[in-house]
Amino acid sequence: MKKPTQVILSGVAATGAALLLGAFAFLQQPQFGADPDGDRLQRIQRSQHHANGEFHNLIPTPVLAEGNNPLSIMVSDLLHPVGDLQPAQPIPTVKTDLRALDLTRDALIWLGHSSFFIQIAGQRVLVDPVLKPYAGPVSFAGRAFDGTNGYTVDDMPDIDLLLITHDHWDHLDHDTVTALQGRVKQVVVPLGVGAHVERWGYARDKVRDADWNETLALHNGLSVHVIPARHYSGRALTPNKTLWAGFVLESGQRRVLLSGDSGYGPHYKTLGQRFGTFDLVALDMGQYDPRWPDIHMTPQQAAQAAQDLNARALLPAHVSRFTLARHAWNDPFEQVSAESQGKPYQLLTPRIGEALYLGDPGQRFLPWWRAAKQIAATPTLQGMTRPSRRINP
Numbered sequence: 241m242k243k244p245t246q247v248i249l250s251g252v253a254a255t256g257a258a259l260l261l262g263a264f265a266f267l268q269q270p271q272f273g274a275d276p277d278g279d280r281l282q283r284i285q286r287s288q289h290h291a292n293g294e295f296h297n298l299i300p301t302p303v304l305a306e307g308n309n310p311l312s313i314m315v316s317d318l319l320h321p322v323g324d325l326q327p328a329q330p331i332p333t334v335k336t337d338l339r340a341l342d343l344t345r346d347a348l349i350w351l352g353h354s355s356f357f358i359q360i361a362g363q364r365v366l367v368d369p370v371l372k373p374y375a376g377p378v379s380f381a382g383r384a385f386d387g388t389n390g391y392t393v394d395d396m397p398d399i400d401l402l403l404i405t406h407d408h409w410d411h412l413d414h415d416t417v418t419a420l421q422g423r424v425k426q427v428v429v430p431l432g433v434g435a436h437v438e439r440w441g442y443a444r445d446k447v448r449d450a451d452w453n454e455t456l457a458l459h460n461g462l463s464v465h466v467i468p469a470r471h472y473s474g475r476a477l478t479p480n481k482t483l484w485a486g487f488v489l490e491s492g493q494r495r496v497l498l499s500g501d502s503g504y505g506p507h508y509k510t511l512g513q514r515f516g517t518f519d520l521v522a523l524d525m526g527q528y529d530p531r532w533p534d535i536h537m538t539p540q541q542a543a544q545a546a547q548d549l550n551a552r553a554l555l556p557a558h559v560s561r562f563t564l565a566r567h568a569w570n571d572p573f574e575q576v577s578a579e580s581q582g583k584p585y586q587l588l589t590p591r592i593g594e595a596l597y598l599g600d601p602g603q604r605f606l607p608w609w610r611a612a613k614q615i616a617a618t619p620t621l622q623g624m625t626r627p628s629r630r631i632n633p
Contacts, residue, residue: 273436330387405500432482
């Protein structure tokens with residue numbers, strides 16, 4: 241007969257083995273994507289931004305500040321709760337009929353967080369779409385704010401270009417990207433991210449992986465420039481196997497920059513010198529925290545980046561749909577509004593779903609985050625915008 245200690249140890253070992261097997265099986269699910277291999281991996285290994293098996297930022301960028309680790313952050317969050325992480329009532333939104341928009345008119349519709357629908361040069365562009373009520377591998381994590389789930393895949397017209405900035409869950413969503421497959425003509429992603437998309441059913445000839453500072457010429461004179469960002473990547477246990485990036489969309493009339501997730505750095509001034517000016521820049525200015533100061537911008541840093549870029553207009557991004565950091569949900573808007581006073585750019589704050597027309601400097605938006613109950617949807621483009629059904633009047 242086994243001794244009690246041996247029985248306990250055997251039980252612990254069996255439980256541990258079962259947990260490991262369960263975790264391994266969970267990580268094999270399709271939503272975790274795939275690791276780059278073959279020609280894709282060879283191209284990654286040739287990149288000047290890749291060394292020792294992973295990608296690196298242009299300047300040193302620790303994910304966490306010294307003295308912090310995931311366990312200490314979890315304990316701190318439990319011991320020091322913060323108020324207003326989520327809005328007390330549904331976010332006020334509108335719902336523009338994307339199919340009915342005049343394709344000859346350049347426009348941008350913010351879909352919440354870092355998701356954008358853009359019309360430029362007669363092309364329909366979709367950026368980092370997460371069109372479901374959570375951002376993560378399980379439905380109980382990363383829940384979206386009430387009122388922000390107005391758009392679904394069924395609302396999307398055919399998409400000429402799908403852009404993905406990196407493979408984190410709040411930017412690359414398996415369910416959304418898979419459901420869009422039949423409507424997307426072409427996909428452009430940073431190096432390695434194409435492995436995920438192809439595992440989810442996209443044809444190899446539809447997917448173009450690109451390195452920083454590559455330019456892709458598309459239809460109607462539209463160019464996509466893949467630009468550096470200061471961040472990291474990874475969907476499972478191994479980080480930085482794929483690249484992270486921002487994008488510049490450039491036509492004969494417009495130049496728009498999408499930062500993707502990025503901390504502040506000298507790359508913004510370099511981009512300003514390279515391109516001269518931008519009609520609009522959508523910059524990461526949410527989910528900032530002193531425990532990870534290098535991978536996301538504060539609103540003050542985003543305001544400085546807009547000036548580095550010689551931007552005519554600044555649009556907040558990475559805000560108002562998910563809680564990923566320990567600041568009040570509306571703090572980015574309050575902070576950037578104060579910081580933007582007297583600056584050479586125009587701050588634009590449309591509601592989720594509200595059409596922003598590029599090249600219309602007279603367009604103005606209400607501070608919806610301050611007086612949600614008082615804001616009603618305003619018709620635009622002859623009635624093509626209607627209130628979200630989840631808004632409380």
